[in-house]
Amino acid sequence: MRILYIGDSNPFSTSAHRISALKRLGYTVSVQNPHEACKKQLEDFVWGKVHYRTGYFLLQKTIENWLSTLLEREAAFDLVWVDSGELMGKRCLQKLKTLGVPVILYNVDDPTGKRDGGRFKSLLKALPLYDLVVVVRPETEKECRELGANKVLLVYRSYDEEAHKPYADLRDIPDQFRSEVAFIGTWMRHEKRDEFLLRLIEQGVPVSIWGGRWQKSPNWNKLKPYVRGGGLGGREYVAAIQGTKICIGMLSKGNRDLHTQRSLEVPYAGGLFCAERTSEHRQLYQEGVEAVFWSDAVECARICKELLANDTLRETIRIAGMKRVRALGVGNENTCQTILETVFQTT
Incomplete structure (x- = not known):
């Protein structure tokens, strides 16, 4: 199976650990980081805060163009795995759905909660387009269903079998x-x-x-x-x-x-x-x-x-x-x- 993984590739991130686990399971994983498409805007002191508070609405066209280029270059996948998904709005998901394969959202934050203000506005509008939404708290599971998510899976957070392996001695x-x-x-x-x-x-x-x-x-x-x-x-x-x-x-x-x-x-x-x-x-x-x-x-x-x-x-x-x-x-x-x-x- 070939997986398009859209998420953070920082080697010490939990996302990177999941990527490694998928590879250990035998899957072919193509990792693409949407933050790279708008890195300058996100790292700007003022604009970074603006985008965060407005749910990255102003960056949607940039992300859509990034996705178009990506899918034109490399479109033979069996599954799309979106990690976090805060940058991916409704039109981005519509573009991914043209692949005709399942699209998963895995989010360990609290996208339906109040702590992060408007950070997940774009994500929440896209929830109904995911084939599976994976979350880690019962409140989020319930609220994602209420927002139109078709299928929601509640899981515990995870350790990584390799990254967190204890010292033998x-x-x-x-x-x-x-x-x-x-x-x-x-x-x-x-x-x-x-x-x-x-x-x-x-x-x-x-x-x-x-x-x-x-x-x-x-x-x-x-x-x-x-x-x-x-x-x-x-x-x-x-x-x-x-x-x-x-x-x-x-x-x-x-x-x-x-x-x-x-x-x-x-x-x-x-x-x-x-x-x-x-x-x-x-x-x-x-x-x-x-x-x-x-x-x-x-x-x-x-x-x-x-x-x-x-x-x-x-x-x-x-x-x-x-x-x-x-x-x-x-x-x-x-x-x-x-x-x-x-x-x-x-x-």
Whole structure:
């Protein structure tokens, strides 16, 4: 099968991991990044914000022309996989539909939610034209159906079987990625991640932070001594997960998250997952057995201290979490195969 994959090809992106998984499954994948067609406009400080807030409406003609050129040059595909889809409006989808093959949308954001304002306006108008829309939260599934999507598939987010594979020998993990308690993630406005981590630090939890934009936090001066580095990718990301005793997971409340990529990646990569107690986290893991959960910083600090003082319990939970996430079958290869089987069952 030959797949036209329209999405981000950054080697450390989740999109790139899905591309790799499709190739490992034996599919021929032609990757085309629509952002390259309007890179200058998107990277402009002012116009980039304008396009984001208007749902990329003003860029639709540019994307349509890009698609026309692409399809004239290379049109023999069995399936089109659109990742994210924020740049692809209704006329773009009509153009793709002329190929006469199934067109899938895979979106792990919250396109029907309120956090990102008008970012997904063009995408939402195109929803009815997709043969299958794949989403990661029940609210999005329901709202996509209400907006006219013909077939919607709800899946968990995924780890990648190769990119997140743990080190076979723990001695190979570089010392700079070893820690007691780690948070690997970006500072986000309004999410109060900085305040949460600061409370842990104030209660004596030895926190290490990796990620971008932390200097924008109002608490930067207090957090700065605990920031070990910027955003991580590839084997460094796995090293920081596997090299810590406890790995903190946080949600994006603006995105209505009840689980995130970290929810699957951390246990798969060999980390002990310590995250907010939600219905989906409790569906994924048995609390206190395969992962640990908290409701606030006070409870999180108490759990971290107890686990740091009990090597046997900590290791038991970590290993159980690794076994559980593999049993769930939520790797990229499993998920991609499920998506493809679903779309061909319905077209």
